[in-house]
Amino acid sequence: MKVVKPKGPEIFDIELEKDLLAKNRNLAKENRKRFDHLKITAIDVMGSIGSGKTSLIKALLKKLNMGESVGVIAGDLTTTIDAERIREEGARVIQINTGKECHLDAHLVGQAIERMSLSGIDILFIENVGNLICPGEFPLGAHKRIVVTSTTEGPYTLIKHPYIFRQADVIVLNKIDLAKAMKLNPSQLEKDSRKINPQAPFIRTNAIKGTGIPEILRSLKFKT
Amino acid sequence: MHEFSISSEIAKTVLDTAEENKGIRVLSILLEIGEMTLLSVEQVKFWVQELLKGSIAEGAEINIKTIRVRIQCEFCQHQGRPFFDQQEGVGHLGPYCCPKCKSFQVKVKKGGGCTLRQIRMVR
DSSP states (O other), X not given: OOEEEEETTTEEEEEEEEETTHHHHHHHHHHHHHHHHTTOEEEEEEEOTTSSHHHHHHHHHHHHOOGGGEEEEEEESSOOHHHHHHHTTTOEEEEEEOTXXXXXXXXXXXXXXXXXXXXXXXXXXXXXXXXXXXXXXXOOSOSEEEEEEEGGGOTTHHHHOHHHHHTOSEEEXXXXXXXXXXXXOHHHHHHHHHHHOTTSOEEEOBTTTTBTHHHHHHHTTOOO | OTHHHHHHHHHHHHHHHHHHTTOSEXXXXXXXXXXXXXXXXXXXXXXXXXXXXXXXXXXXEEEEEEEOOEEEETTTOOEEOOEEOXXXXXXXXXXXXXXXXXXXXXXEEESOOEEEEEEEEEO
């Protein structure tokens, strides 16, 4: 809505209320409708670079053992390394390369689901670009959001990036086997997690070994 | 980082709106950025200016108003400014809670958006 009112002879003020983050939110709603229509549960996996997002998705796929009825959208700046790693688990994979962009947005995901054959897919994981800042501000239309951090990132990750952890339905602390070597106390991170987002379960994992993977699937309400 | 994509959206909206309203020159724009967004005001200003170069809005004054955050407590329903846990030393992005009952289950009611509010132009 806008009102144009004269101000001086030829100067006009256009008053408007253009919410610039709304466009992404609306596209996310469209994606959600599409998922619901196709009875697909979509999970957005966010987290830092090297926290183990791809390894975690691989471990979840292995445990789910559902073959091509699980789809993965792998977001990355320029490479297809993650998509190839995930394909080894038998899931249907599509790659989105964001180029310079630091996050996936609802438009890119909408394009990917246009290109991808979704028939027969029950669960769709969307691996976001490794980043603890920008993805938090761009919902994709997924039903649940997982945020992954790891012990090798040090003790302050949650307290430094509360915004993204506040968006999480599940918070994962990966590489739990390295906590001792890092002289890190996982209970402190769990305390931070409770403070920032009391509703989200805090799950300790070792994605390589599969530790904690059943807990994640349970909290996402998936049968194994 | 994502200031670039938001700024591109702002620049496009400014130029489209000016064109729709038969503007020949944009003099200034007014943006409102919420405290609870992860947008750096300085970066948005810089990128919008850069992206408008060579257009009818080149050199337009970019005014940005910061919108203070307001919350509603989902526990005691209190509305107002949240209590920020300054001990953590991360300002308004740090943990925050209801100032009354100290619950962390609060909803951001205001200060979480980025809105283009006004475009001043010559017709």
